[in-house]
Amino acid sequence: MGKRVAIVGIGYSTFRTTSQDVNYREMIFDAAFKCYEDAGVKHPREIDAFVATSEDFMEGVSIADEYVPDQLGAATRPVESITGDGIQGLAAALMQVQTGQLNLVAASSFSKASNVIDYYNVVSYACDPTYIRPLKEHPYFIAGLEMMKYLHGTGTTKEQCAKVAVKNKENALDNPNAAYGSLVSVEDVLNSPMRFDPLGLLDTCGDIDGAIVLLLASEEKARELNKEPIWINGIGWGTDTPNLDSRINFGAEAQYAKLAGQKAYKMAGIKSPKNEIDFAEVDDTFTYKELQHLEALDICAPGDAGKLLEQGAFSSKGTFPVNVSGGSLGMGYSHEANGTQKVMEIVLQLRGEAGKRQLDGVKTGLAFAWRGIPTATGAAVILSKDK
Amino acid sequence: MSGVEKVYGGTGLSASQVEDGSIFVEHDALDCEYTWDAGVAIGRYLQELKNGRIIGRECDECRRILVPPRMFCEICWRPNDRWVYVKDTGTVNTFSICYVNWDASRIEPGHPPHLPAVIELDGATKMIGIMHILGEVDPQAIKIGMKVKAVWKPEEERTGAITDIKYFKPY
Numbered sequence: 393m394g395k396r397v398a399i400v401g402i403g404y405s406t407f408r409t410t411s412q413d414v415n416y417r418e419m420i421f422d423a424a425f426k427c428y429e430d431a432g433v434k435h436p437r438e439i440d441a442f443v444a445t446s447e448d449f450m451e452g453v454s455i456a457d458e459y460v461p462d463q464l465g466a467a468t469r470p471v472e473s474i475t476g477d478g479i480q481g482l483a484a485a486l487m488q489v490q491t492g493q494l495n496l497v498a499a500s501s502f503s504k505a506s507n508v509i510d511y512y513n514v515v516s517y518a519c520d521p522t523y524i525r526p527l528k529e530h531p532y533f534i535a536g537l538e539m540m541k542y543l544h545g546t547g548t549t550k551e552q553c554a555k556v557a558v559k560n561k562e563n564a565l566d567n568p569n570a571a572y573g574s575l576v577s578v579e580d581v582l583n584s585p586m587r588f589d590p591l592g593l594l595d596t597c598g599d600i601d602g603a604i605v606l607l608l609a610s611e612e613k614a615r616e617l618n619k620e621p622i623w624i625n626g627i628g629w630g631t632d633t634p635n636l637d638s639r640i641n642f643g644a645e646a647q648y649a650k651l652a653g654q655k656a657y658k659m660a661g662i663k664s665p666k667n668e669i670d671f672a673e674v675d676d677t678f679t680y681k682e683l684q685h686l687e688a689l690d691i692c693a694p695g696d697a698g699k700l701l702e703q704g705a706f707s708s709k710g711t712f713p714v715n716v717s718g719g720s721l722g723m724g725y726s727h728e729a730n731g732t733q734k735v736m737e738i739v740l741q742l743r744g745e746a747g748k749r750q751l752d753g754v755k756t757g758l759a760f761a762w763r764g765i766p767t768a769t770g771a772a773v774i775l776s777k778d779k
Numbered sequence: 780m781s782g783v784e785k786v787y788g789g790t791g792l793s794a795s796q797v798e799d800g801s802i803f804v805e806h807d808a809l810d811c812e813y814t815w816d817a818g819v820a821i822g823r824y825l826q827e828l829k830n831g832r833i834i835g836r837e838c839d840e841c842r843r844i845l846v847p848p849r850m851f852c853e854i855c856w857r858p859n860d861r862w863v864y865v866k867d868t869g870t871v872n873t874f875s876i877c878y879v880n881w882d883a884s885r886i887e888p889g890h891p892p893h894l895p896a897v898i899e900l901d902g903a904t905k906m907i908g909i910m911h912i913l914g915e916v917d918p919q920a921i922k923i924g925m926k927v928k929a930v931w932k933p934e935e936e937r938t939g940a941i942t943d944i945k946y947f948k949p950y
């Protein structure tokens with residue numbers, strides 16, 4: 393681990409399924425303005441550099457980085473764009489601070505998913521043009537294949553997966569930033585329209601629009617600013633092969649999550665994740681993904697996540713709360729901001745600003761995001777506050 | 780000047796190599812649709828264009844009048860303050876005479892070239908301009924600094940788009 397870096401500011405817009413009243417610039421300005429104010433930074437000229445995550449196909453403009461600066465206060469300033477998850481953007485910002493040349497770096501990510509008329513086409517273009525696209529399958533069939541293999545390989549049941557949706561959607565009711573909070577039963581999930589067997593409609597999260605901006609500081613700078621620093625102890629990301637048919641133990645195990653977790657744990661000096669981490673926000677784009685990711689991240693043994701979930705271990709009052717925010721199933725899926733959304737919840741919890749869903753005595757949290765269908769890329773980050 | 784374009788394309792594979800099947804390619808065409816939310820600033824801008832007017836936003840700190848409008852001042856880093864109508868007359872800031880179409884095809888000899896220009900609008904802050912096109916003008920007579928005026932579409936044809944102004948012409 394190099395120099396210590398902390399998150400010293402956070403700002404976010406509202407999170408809603410649609411946002412016709414603001415364009416993406418106004419939405420990001422809202423988040424950036426609140427973030428700098430949160431940190432006690434009066435003007436973005438005090439910030440040394442800016443990192444934005446964006447994905448051209450989601451925005452419908454190419455070279456989207458050119459559209460980033462104004463709403464971050466970054467016009468005429470150093471700006472870098474990352475085509476990846478928000479946690480990968482966070483890693484880029486972290487490394488900039490760790491060079492020792494920069495003291496304050498902002499990292500932004502956002503979703504205007506409601507503006508993409510045919511999202512599935514966008515996902516389809518992420519699939520291999522020779523091996524997959526000619527089959528003319530809706531790209532989510534990949535999740536169906538993977539879930540089938542996961543259930544088969546680990547003995548996890550569809551009921552256990554359904555309970556992930558029940559838990560996360562209920563958690564979301566206590567989160568004002570969540571758009572998909574509801575009380576659903578296991579039967580509701582199991583009886584929801586089957587889409588890509590065994591994956592049903594309620595096993596799948598819905599989209600949201602929203603923007604999140606984080607401000608990172610060197611240790612010295614962090615001590616000068618308003619807020620209690622939330623330290624980035626470890627960060628890591630990993631990618632498996634793009635060939636679905638030759639991924640290691642496809643489905644049963646999420647290699648990318650394992651790789652990302654191991655790297656982040658090593659950097660943070662964590663030997664026993666479930667004992668040294670208090671809670672986690674873990675990608676639940678599909679119900680089975682939460683369980684699969686918890687196992688890959690070594691929070692429990694392979695095949696145990698479903699059982700532990702049923703015993704209540706991952707509930708808000710459990711021994712290791714997972715997705716107290718509601719996760720993507722409860723908050724909604726924010727695409728490039730997926731990981732940042734999870735980081736946001738960890739920061740709010742560690743600061744004691746999580747309102748009705750505040751966890752008691754949490755000091756260290758894990759955020760993990762998957763880059764979504766059809767990728768095998770994931771990113772993990774460990775955050776903590778001063779003991 | 781316009782004319783037939785000589786192409787210096789470099790050396791590639793021959794079409795026959797693809798046609799005879801000795802080389803395989805994958806072909807697909809992009810098919811993505813978007814509806815970009817205009818939001819507060821651009822939404823009002825488009826609404827006013829439909830009304831036959833051009834509107835900007837004024838920042839009380841730097842005193843700039845921004846056209847097209849945005850709701851915040853990126854320099855002062857604050858929400859800006861008020862809506863201000865500007866005139867539909869202005870000055871050519873820069874321009875180009877373009878002999879190539881949108882799809883990269885060459886404009887046929889004898890057809891008029893495209894005339895994109897940056898217009899600094901009267902009433903907006905100096906150096907702040909909108910991109911548009913020039914019309915009713917001899918391309919060779921266009922000069923930086925030339926005074927121009929908007930030529931609007933008839934009211935019933937306006938849709939709330941920058942093309943509600945057909946072009947700017949000298950006056």
Ligand SMILES: [Zn+2]
Nearest residue numbers: 838841852855
């Ligand atoms: Zn200003």
